Amino acid sequence: MVEQGKIRIMVAKPGLDGHDRGARILSRYFRDAGFEVIYTGCHQTPEQIAAAAVQEDVDLVGLSCLSGAHRFLFPRVVELLRQQGAGDIVVIAGGIIPEDDFPFLHQAGIKAIFTPGASLESIVDWIKENVKTGSGNE
């Protein structure tokens, strides 16, 4: 009996920003959408996030940052994942991110950006549409 592969997601907060209410609510919402969610807590370095994502074999990493350091932290996570042979893990982002930074972040490999006001449904819908479980691929 092959079980339907579950989508595994890691929600992580890189950097010094300790405001994780949003990340927690999102994690809970992902759970209710049927995903397996690994929440790693606040104050993570990009190195910790990338290493954990590979160990956990997630399909998607959702980064949240409200402190303004996203231009450094987000691309670094993508870069580290690629270095570890995990460039297929989709990285999306949320938080206080000025629209002017979108092109730069997209260029750096962030697949989608959700800012305040984005509905929880819209994020789940995006994931269901764009992320496939890596189960079975070897």
Next chain:
Amino acid sequence: MSKPAVEMSKPLDDREKAAKITAGDVRTASRLIRNLEDRLPTAKTTLKHIFLHTGRAHVIGITGSPGAGKSTIADALIASYRKLGKTVGVLAVDPTSPFTGGAILGDRIRMQRHAEDPGVFIRSLATRGSLGGLSHAVGDAIHVLDAMGKDIILIETVGTGQQEVEIINHAHTVVVLLVPGMGDEIQAMKAGIMEIADIFVINKADREGARQLHGIISAMLDLAREFPGGWRPPILEVENFFEPVSFLDRIAILQESVDRHYQLMAGSELLEDRLKRKSILELNEALRAALIEPVMHDLVREGEFAGMISRIMKKEADPYSLAEEIAARYFKAKTAGKTQVARLA
């Protein structure tokens, strides 16, 4: 580290995958664990190639009620074993929602300081319907970490109540975490979780009720007729995480105790007893997979399965007779084959 995914055009065969895992490749190991969780038949084929490399690790189970401090203790033990130069694998299990199939796997939060340490591999697993406090994939995932060469494998169960004791089938040493306020002596006398401890830890022992709890467990142990191998489970107290010096002292005592237990097991028939129990379980499960799954597959493919279900629903047939018929059909084929072989011989 492995090469970038874009270059991995050709899928690896099982032998190559096994070689990567025994060389400690994280990406290959974590994908194999995922495929085992998803019950992909190919994952079992890979396991065949690593099984013979397993059996070296000391497997330690940590169980206890939700919020008792399992992840915190696991984190402290990781640090403790790393200081001794041992490599550590962790399997941390959290529950799957019975309603949505989703899960929050949050044990890792407490252990994230080890994320970058190449000597530590931490993997969260969801129960996906298993009721024993673990995931169905735990046994196989232990083999994967073992084959990766981890010296110590820590298994953190879900937050348990009284009954989730499956950890004894997998761990050499079981640490049961209790916190003050669990109830009276009767709770300690009940079968289940209170029976499976090789080591009791009273966590948060700076709280009121710790001394009473100690007395209750001790009295419960006094009633035991005998202790296998003469090991009376010690009762250790761990307190105040925010007093780092005394906390680490207590963790050091716990770690020594865990090691002493393993040494005792290794020097007696106890280790073999556990290995035997695990081997019986594994062959049992593998047989089930090898016998039942192909039969189910046939029945479903031939369209027979749906018909049988509807006959049961309409009370035209009972499931017991149907199962006997199916079994008879398959076993007959097997007996016929055997006769043939016998005749040829």
